[in-house]
Amino acid sequence: xxxxxxxxxxxxxxxxxxxxxxxxxxxxxxxxxxxxxxxxxxxxxxxxxxxxxxxxxxxxxxxxxxxxxxxxxxxxxxxxxxxxxxxxxxxxxxxxxxxxxxxxxxxxxxxxxxxxxxxxxxxxxxxxxxxxxxxxxxxxxxxxxxxxxxxxxxxxxxxxxxxxxxxxxxxxxxxxxxxxxxxxxxxxxxxxxxxxxxxxxxxxxxxxxxxxxxxxxxxxxxxxxxxxxxxxxxxxxxxxxxxxxxxxxxxxxxxxxxxxxxxxxxxxxxxxxxxxxxxxxxxxxxxxxxxxxxxxxxxxxxxxxxxxxxxxxxxxxxxxxxxxxxxxxxxxxxxxxxxxxxxxxxxxx
Amino acid sequence: xxxxxxxxxxxxxxxxxxxxxxxxxxxxxxxxxxxxxxxxxxxxxxxxxxxxxxxxxxxxxxxxxxxxxxxxxxxxxxxxxxxxxxxxxxxxxxxxxxxxxxxxxxxxxxxxxxxxxxxxxxxxxxxxxxxxxxxxxxxxxxxxxxxxxxxxxxxxxxxxxxxxxxxxxxxxxxxxxxxxxxxxxxxxxxxxxxxxxxxxxxxxxxxxxxxxxxxxxxxxxxxxxxxxxxxxxxxxxxxxxxxxxxxxxxxxxxxxxxxxxxxxxxxxxxxxxxxxxxxxxxxxxxxxxxxxxxxxxxxxxxxxxxxxxxxxxxxxxxxxxxxxxxxxxxxxxxxxxxxxxxxxxxxxx
Numbered sequence: 274x275x276x277x278x279x280x281x282x283x284x285x286x287x288x289x290x291x292x293x294x295x296x297x298x299x300x301x302x303x304x305x306x307x308x309x310x311x312x313x314x315x316x317x318x319x320x321x322x323x324x325x326x327x328x329x330x331x332x333x334x335x336x337x338x339x340x341x342x343x344x345x346x347x348x349x350x351x352x353x354x355x356x357x358x359x360x361x362x363x364x365x366x367x368x369x370x371x372x373x374x375x376x377x378x379x380x381x382x383x384x385x386x387x388x389x390x391x392x393x394x395x396x397x398x399x400x401x402x403x404x405x406x407x408x409x410x411x412x413x414x415x416x417x418x419x420x421x422x423x424x425x426x427x428x429x430x431x432x433x434x435x436x437x438x439x440x441x442x443x444x445x446x447x448x449x450x451x452x453x454x455x456x457x458x459x460x461x462x463x464x465x466x467x468x469x470x471x472x473x474x475x476x477x478x479x480x481x482x483x484x485x486x487x488x489x490x491x492x493x494x495x496x497x498x499x500x501x502x503x504x505x506x507x508x509x510x511x512x513x514x515x516x517x518x519x520x521x522x523x524x525x526x527x528x529x530x531x532x533x534x535x536x537x538x539x540x541x542x543x544x545x546x547x548x549x550x551x552x553x554x555x556x557x558x559x560x561x562x563x564x565x566x567x568x569x570x571x572x573x574x575x576x577x578x579x580x581x582x583x584x585x586x587x588x589x590x591x592x593x594x595x596x597x598x599x600x601x602x603x604x605x606x607x608x609x610x611x612x613x614x615x616x617x618x619x620x621x622x
Numbered sequence: 623x624x625x626x627x628x629x630x631x632x633x634x635x636x637x638x639x640x641x642x643x644x645x646x647x648x649x650x651x652x653x654x655x656x657x658x659x660x661x662x663x664x665x666x667x668x669x670x671x672x673x674x675x676x677x678x679x680x681x682x683x684x685x686x687x688x689x690x691x692x693x694x695x696x697x698x699x700x701x702x703x704x705x706x707x708x709x710x711x712x713x714x715x716x717x718x719x720x721x722x723x724x725x726x727x728x729x730x731x732x733x734x735x736x737x738x739x740x741x742x743x744x745x746x747x748x749x750x751x752x753x754x755x756x757x758x759x760x761x762x763x764x765x766x767x768x769x770x771x772x773x774x775x776x777x778x779x780x781x782x783x784x785x786x787x788x789x790x791x792x793x794x795x796x797x798x799x800x801x802x803x804x805x806x807x808x809x810x811x812x813x814x815x816x817x818x819x820x821x822x823x824x825x826x827x828x829x830x831x832x833x834x835x836x837x838x839x840x841x842x843x844x845x846x847x848x849x850x851x852x853x854x855x856x857x858x859x860x861x862x863x864x865x866x867x868x869x870x871x872x873x874x875x876x877x878x879x880x881x882x883x884x885x886x887x888x889x890x891x892x893x894x895x896x897x898x899x900x901x902x903x904x905x906x907x908x909x910x911x912x913x914x915x916x917x918x919x920x921x922x923x924x925x926x927x928x929x930x931x932x933x934x935x936x937x938x939x940x941x942x943x944x945x946x947x948x949x950x951x952x953x954x955x956x957x958x959x960x961x962x963x964x965x966x967x968x969x970x971x
Contacts, residue, residue, distance in 0.1 A: 311783075312783055316715065316783070316785050316786055317712075317714040317864050318679055318680035318715045318776070320676050320783050321676065323675055326672055330667055330775070331667035332724075332759060332760060334727060334761050336764075362667045363666075365666040366665065368667070374680075409679065410680060411681060412682050414683045416687065417687065417766070417767055418765060418769075420769060422683065422771035424681060424723055424725075424773040425667075426677075426679070437664075437666075513666075530664075
């Protein structure tokens with residue numbers, strides 16, 4: 274274990290040739306320590322500060338095949354997205370991300386250089402999206418399928434968590450971040466990032482990314498507006514979630530949890546999404562935006578009110594449920610389509 | 623999604639036929655809520671109490687193939703072991719386990735009943751080994767390889783964490799829990815829990831388990847002495863770790879981290895392991911015991927001293943390192959064999 278070949282023409286170091294301990298010795302130094310880290314990697318467990326006596330925790334897995342293709346995502350993308358999507362769930366509670374742990378399963382023939390790039394993606398996402406957030410621990414295991422399981426933590430700074438159940442009739446509905454963009458990116462990759470046989474193709478995906486970076490990167494390396502989570506909590510958000518499964522499906526979750534009806538304004542949704550009305554279906558049903566969806570007291574947007582925090586834009590309102598109970602409406606009409614992302618029905622999975 | 627066949631002869635519900643949401647609705651109610659749970663499953667993230675303003679966190683993955691075989695482990699075993707091994711890392715810091723999150727990746731054709739049994743294993747391990755510990759969240763994803771990634775949390779109750787680096791010359795070395803038993807169980811399974819072609823066989827493993835429950839279950843459903851972790855911290859343990867990779871390898875870790883030499887007494891090791899001296903090699907190198915290895919001030923075991931806490935038994939002492947630096951000795955002689963468990967060289971992986 275830990276030996277490196279003397280032959281300069283040797284194949285690159287892999288997890289198999291260098292072993293877990295040597296691979297970790299190369300990966301761990303690339304990870305950010307984080308301001309909340311009391312005791313970092315290297316012992317049986319890490320110790321993290323939880324200044325208000327509670328911590329927020331979420332876990333989310335990315336599996337090669339259902340969740341990503343190596344032909345489309347670079348190792349850096351995978352690290353970035355694994356961090357970004359988990360940290361977005363922390364922000365959606367109104368918490369400030371403090372740290373994360375990463376369990377990585379990789380085939381034995383994975384080049385260590387790719388694991389280093391994945392670590393850089395984790396580090397860069399923390400630095401760009403949640404400065405001060407560190408990687409406090411992890412696990413590296415050999416397995417057939419590349420899999421990244423991140424567990425992320427946050428600090429509520431003495432505030433109550435913003436759950437899904439606090440929306441009240443009269444509130445405005447708002448969103449911060451892109452709408453439908455990640456789904457458009459995925460669709461583009463399935464349509465054009467493939468070879469003649471429909472198989473994901475790295476060269477074609479790279480071309481597509483160069484042509485349409487904003488759309489493709491919304492899918493492969495999203496930039497959720499994490500700071501708007503705590504900002505929404507401070508501003509008095511009554512309910513909030515991370516838009517991971519599509520606007521319609523996630524809005525319906527808030528409606529049900531809060532026992533209210535949510536009425537989206539189609540025109541406002543399209544304006545918020547920055548798209549023409551022809552894209553409304555994908556905006557309503559496209560998953561993986563990792564934007565923040567929140568409800569706020571209407572006073573905030575009334576004349577003389579302080580307005581909504583950060584990048585939030587009004588896209589609808591909360592009303593009393595009708596005879597059919599809590600539901601989603603668009604332009605006042607029930608929107609019954611299930612829509613949205615379901616990992617069990619992912620295209621191509 | 624969520625439909626169940628009306629045909630009584632239909633095949634059992636699987637993750638594919640019922641979908642993620644319906645499967646979770648059956649699994650989540652089986653999980654313990656836990657005394658530290660401020661906000662449990664169902665939102666973007668959970669909220670857990672961290673009364674002393676810090677929390678201890680560890681993550682560890684079990685992958686079908688390298689880490690377990692379905693022919694040997696029941697779903698209940700898998701849930702039990704995933705919880706037990708992670709909670710042992712928490713206890714090894716001197717912390718009281720409070721909660722865990724579980725990311726589960728399962729093939730689409732996995733019967734939901736098996737996922738329920740796995741959840742029961744998680745719940746039963748928490749109840750038996752760390753009462754009050756809850757499952758606060760998780761993720762359920764379809765993938766080709768059954769994989770269980772647990773992240774566990776603990777509370778230090780205002781104590782300093784017991785790390786690997788505090789052992790001092792003069793301390794006694796002690797262990798609580800079995801030694802080499804899990805490795806003997808794994809060896810037995812490889813030798814006798816297989817069919818004529820050497821393939822893991824459920825019927826033969828079940829027979830073996832009925833004949834040698836203590837040894838086989840040390841491997842498949844370990845019972846680490848979790849309460850002895852906080853007890854060791856209270857008693858003044860200077861260093862501690864969870865014996866996951868074999869006594870020799872893990873003792874060497876403490877020696878290096880503490881810049882000391884550890885001298886094990888072969889006879890005391892065999893007595894602590896409850897085995898004849900012929901088993902010393904497997905006791906020294908066998909992994910996955912998840913027993914606690916700790917160093918304590920010698921005053922504890924001096925005449926008139928309080929003795930060691932819980933199930934700890936003296937198996938050696940800490941001495942000044944010699945000219946070769948920190949090392950492991952057995953009976954005063956350097957023990958250079960690497961030994962121990964390495965997931966990259968697992969038998970049959």
